[in-house]
Amino acid sequence: MLGMKYRPDVDGLRAVAILFVLFFHSGLKLFPSGFVGVDLFFVISGFLITSIIHESIQNNHFSFIEFYNRRLWRLQPVFICLLVVVTLLALLFYLPDDLVQYAKSARKTSIFTSNSYFSRVTTGYFAADSNQLPLLHTWSLSIEWQCYFILPVVIYLLNKGVAKRHLSKIIFGLTLLFLALALYFSTHNAAKTYYQFSSRIFEFLIGSCVALIPRQIPLNKIVLNLINLLALLALFYVATRTHISFGFPNGYALLLCVAAGTLIATGNHPQSLVTKCLATKPLVFIGLISYSLYIWHWPVFAFIHYLGIENTNRTIFIALLVSLILAYLSWRFIEKPARKLNHLKFGYTLIFLLALPIGLMHLNSVLIKNYSGFPHRFSNEVVNVFEQLKQYDVIQREKCLGKHSVDINSYCTFGAKNPNSKTSLMIGDSFSNHSWRFIDTLAKEANVSVLAQATPGCLALPGIYLYDWSTHKNTVYHECHQETKRYYDMIKANHYDFVIIGQSWGGYLGTNVINRLNDERSVPLTKKRIKIALDKALHTITDSGSIPVIIKATASSTSNLRDCFFKHVKQRKKYHPEQCDFNLQTEVDPWLDSLFLKMQKKYSQLIIIDPRKVQCTNGRCRADINGVPVFRDVAHITDYASYQFAKLYLQQYKNPLII
Structure with missing residues (x-):
C-alpha cells in the first residue's frame, strides 16, 4: 500500500485537538468546550483514511489486509498497554464494586464497544459521575474503529462501482445525510447522542470530502490567508464557548468540522501563514505524540478524582506533566517500534493484538465478578464493611x-x-x-x-x-x-x-x-x-x-x-x-x-x-x-x-x- 505525502500541518492540527482536550479534562477554564478536540481528530482520521485508500486503489496497490495490519500496529500496542496498566492500578486502588464495573468496562473497551457501554451506564459524558472512569475516553477510540470497519469498505466499493467523477458527489451526499441524522439526534435523543457512532459519521465524512477534492485549490494569497485565519478562529471560537455540550454533536460541531476541513484542504498551499504556524516544530511534536497523550492523560486525571486528591493548580500541573512524560515514553518506546512490525503476517497480528487482549480482558472480568471484586485486598475492617453492604443489598x-x-x-x-x-x-x-x-x-x-x-x-x-x-x-x-x-x-x-x-x-x-x-x-x-x-x-x-x-x-x-x-x-x-x-x-x-x-x-x-x-x-x-x-x-x-x-x-x- 502506498503512503500519502507527509503533512506536518496535519500533525499541527492534531496538536490543537489534543491541547483542547487536555485543558478541558484538566479542569482549567481556558477551553470550556475543549472536548471538541475529539471531533477534530475524527475529521483528520476521515481525511487520512480516505486519502490512503483512494490513492492506493487508484494505483492498484490497495489491500484490506495490509490496511488493517497497519492500523492495528499503529493503535493497538499503546491501547493494550493502557488496558494492562489501568487494570493493575484498578486492582490496587479500586473498591470491590467499582472494580467489578471497571472490569466490565475494560471488557467492552477491548472489543471496541465502550461508546455504547458508557452511554448505558453513565448519566452522560459531562456528568460528575463520569470523571472517575479511567477508560471513559476510549469511547472515541471505539467509534474510530467502528469507522475503520465500515469506511474503507464503502470507499473501496464506491471506487470500484462508480465513475471517478461521481465518487466525491456520493461521499458529499452521504455527509449531508448523516449530518441531518446527527442534527435530528441532537434534538430528539440529546442525552445519548454524544456517544453514538451514527452521530459522528458526518465528521469522518467531512474529512473524506476533503481527501477527494483537488490537492491545491487555486486561491489568491490574501483570500487564502483570510479563509485560513477565519477557519482557525472558528476552532477556537467553538472550543471557548460555554454550554454547547447539550445535544452535541450539533451546529457547533458542524462549524468546527467544516473549519478543520478547510484548514486541511488549503494546507498544501505554501503561501498559507496558518499552515506554516501549524507546521512549526513544537506543534508538530505535540501532534506526533497526540495519540499517546490522549491515551494516558485521562487515566491520570481519573485516578486523581477517584482517590479523592484535591484538584488544586499544583495537582493539575503535576498531572499534566506526568501525562506528557508518559506520552513521550509511550510514543518513543511503544508507538515507534511497533510500527516497524506492521509487516508481520496478518494472522499473527490478529492473535497478538486482538485475540489475546480480548481474551485476557474477558477472563479478567469473569474472575473479578466471580470473586466479588477481591475484597480481601483490603483490611478485615474494610472487608466487613463490604460484607455488610452486600448482605443488605436488595438486588x-x-x-x-x-x-x-x-x-x-x-x-x-x-x-x-x-x-x-x-x-x-x-x-x-x-x-x-x-x-x-x-x-x-x-x-x-x-x-x-x-x-x-x-x-x-x-x-x-x-x-x-x-x-x-x-x-x-x-x-x-x-x-x-x-x-x-x-x-x-x-x-x-x-x-x-x-x-x-x-x-x-x-x-x-x-x-x-x-x-x-x-x-x-x-x-x-x-x-x-x-x-x-x-x-x-x-x-x-x-x-x-x-x-x-x-x-x-x-x-x-x-x-x-x-x-x-x-x-x-x-x-x-x-x-x-x-x-x-x-x-x-x-x-x-x-x-x-x-x-x-x-x-x-x-x-x-x-x-x-x-x-x-x-x-x-x-x-x-x-x-x-x-x-x-x-x-x-x-x-x-x-x-x-x-x-x-x-x-x-x-x-x-x-x-x-x-x-
Missing part, C-alpha cells in the same frame, strides 16, 4: 426503578406476603426507591404488602410536567408524566390500604414545574403548582379509600459522602467518622414542613415519615452507621443504612403503618 430494587423489564407485580413487591396482608403502593423517584429497606422493615411488622414503582428524577404528582429538567433540555419529561398518570390510574382501580409517596422533595423547588407548555416559570409558581398537585394527589388517594403516606427525603450533603467515607480506604489511611458527618440543610424545609402540616390538617389520615429524625441529631447528620457508609453516592443511602434507620425508627417511634 431487585434497581430493576424496579424506571422502565421495567420484569413482572412488576411479583418482582417489585416486598414487605409482608401473607394472604391477609394489607396492600400498599409506593411511588416516587429514586428517593422512594432507596427507602425500600426502610419501608420493608416497617411493612413486615405491620403486615403490609408493598408494590414499589419509581421513576428517576420524577415528581410523582398529578397534573404537572417537568420542563427543561435534568437531561430533558427545552422539552418536557414525558416519561415522568406518563408514569405518574399510570400510578394514579392504579390507585383509582386497586383501592390500596396505603399509598406511599417518597421524593427528593426539595430537589423540585426550582423553576421546572409547569401545568402546560409555555407556562411562565419561577420558584413561587413552582411552589404554588406543587401545592395544588399534592392536594390533588392526596384527594385522589383518600377518595380511593387509601391512607396516604409521605416519606420526607433523607438528609444529604453537597459533596459525595460515599467518596468521603471510602477515601481513607483507597489511600490506605485511618477513617475518622467526624470527617464526613455534615450539617442538616434546612433552607427549603420550612416551606415543605408548612405544606405537609397544612395537608395533614386537611387530610387527617395523612401519615408523614421523616427518616432524618434518626439520621440526624441536633442538626448534625451521620455519614456512617456502625462503621458502614450511609450513602452510596451524593444523595442516595445504602440498603444497609435504609434498614438500620428503620430499626432505629421503630425503637424510638410507633410504627406509622400499624393503624
Whole structure:
C-alpha cells in the first residue's frame, strides 16, 4: 500500500485537538468546550483514511489486509498497554464494586464497544459521575474503529462501482445525510447522542470530502490567508464557548468540522501563514505524540478524582506533566517500534493484538465478578464493611426503578406476603426507591404488602410536567408524566390500604414545574403548582379509600459522602467518622414542613415519615452507621443504612403503618 505525502500541518492540527482536550479534562477554564478536540481528530482520521485508500486503489496497490495490519500496529500496542496498566492500578486502588464495573468496562473497551457501554451506564459524558472512569475516553477510540470497519469498505466499493467523477458527489451526499441524522439526534435523543457512532459519521465524512477534492485549490494569497485565519478562529471560537455540550454533536460541531476541513484542504498551499504556524516544530511534536497523550492523560486525571486528591493548580500541573512524560515514553518506546512490525503476517497480528487482549480482558472480568471484586485486598475492617453492604443489598430494587423489564407485580413487591396482608403502593423517584429497606422493615411488622414503582428524577404528582429538567433540555419529561398518570390510574382501580409517596422533595423547588407548555416559570409558581398537585394527589388517594403516606427525603450533603467515607480506604489511611458527618440543610424545609402540616390538617389520615429524625441529631447528620457508609453516592443511602434507620425508627417511634 502506498503512503500519502507527509503533512506536518496535519500533525499541527492534531496538536490543537489534543491541547483542547487536555485543558478541558484538566479542569482549567481556558477551553470550556475543549472536548471538541475529539471531533477534530475524527475529521483528520476521515481525511487520512480516505486519502490512503483512494490513492492506493487508484494505483492498484490497495489491500484490506495490509490496511488493517497497519492500523492495528499503529493503535493497538499503546491501547493494550493502557488496558494492562489501568487494570493493575484498578486492582490496587479500586473498591470491590467499582472494580467489578471497571472490569466490565475494560471488557467492552477491548472489543471496541465502550461508546455504547458508557452511554448505558453513565448519566452522560459531562456528568460528575463520569470523571472517575479511567477508560471513559476510549469511547472515541471505539467509534474510530467502528469507522475503520465500515469506511474503507464503502470507499473501496464506491471506487470500484462508480465513475471517478461521481465518487466525491456520493461521499458529499452521504455527509449531508448523516449530518441531518446527527442534527435530528441532537434534538430528539440529546442525552445519548454524544456517544453514538451514527452521530459522528458526518465528521469522518467531512474529512473524506476533503481527501477527494483537488490537492491545491487555486486561491489568491490574501483570500487564502483570510479563509485560513477565519477557519482557525472558528476552532477556537467553538472550543471557548460555554454550554454547547447539550445535544452535541450539533451546529457547533458542524462549524468546527467544516473549519478543520478547510484548514486541511488549503494546507498544501505554501503561501498559507496558518499552515506554516501549524507546521512549526513544537506543534508538530505535540501532534506526533497526540495519540499517546490522549491515551494516558485521562487515566491520570481519573485516578486523581477517584482517590479523592484535591484538584488544586499544583495537582493539575503535576498531572499534566506526568501525562506528557508518559506520552513521550509511550510514543518513543511503544508507538515507534511497533510500527516497524506492521509487516508481520496478518494472522499473527490478529492473535497478538486482538485475540489475546480480548481474551485476557474477558477472563479478567469473569474472575473479578466471580470473586466479588477481591475484597480481601483490603483490611478485615474494610472487608466487613463490604460484607455488610452486600448482605443488605436488595438486588431487585434497581430493576424496579424506571422502565421495567420484569413482572412488576411479583418482582417489585416486598414487605409482608401473607394472604391477609394489607396492600400498599409506593411511588416516587429514586428517593422512594432507596427507602425500600426502610419501608420493608416497617411493612413486615405491620403486615403490609408493598408494590414499589419509581421513576428517576420524577415528581410523582398529578397534573404537572417537568420542563427543561435534568437531561430533558427545552422539552418536557414525558416519561415522568406518563408514569405518574399510570400510578394514579392504579390507585383509582386497586383501592390500596396505603399509598406511599417518597421524593427528593426539595430537589423540585426550582423553576421546572409547569401545568402546560409555555407556562411562565419561577420558584413561587413552582411552589404554588406543587401545592395544588399534592392536594390533588392526596384527594385522589383518600377518595380511593387509601391512607396516604409521605416519606420526607433523607438528609444529604453537597459533596459525595460515599467518596468521603471510602477515601481513607483507597489511600490506605485511618477513617475518622467526624470527617464526613455534615450539617442538616434546612433552607427549603420550612416551606415543605408548612405544606405537609397544612395537608395533614386537611387530610387527617395523612401519615408523614421523616427518616432524618434518626439520621440526624441536633442538626448534625451521620455519614456512617456502625462503621458502614450511609450513602452510596451524593444523595442516595445504602440498603444497609435504609434498614438500620428503620430499626432505629421503630425503637424510638410507633410504627406509622400499624393503624
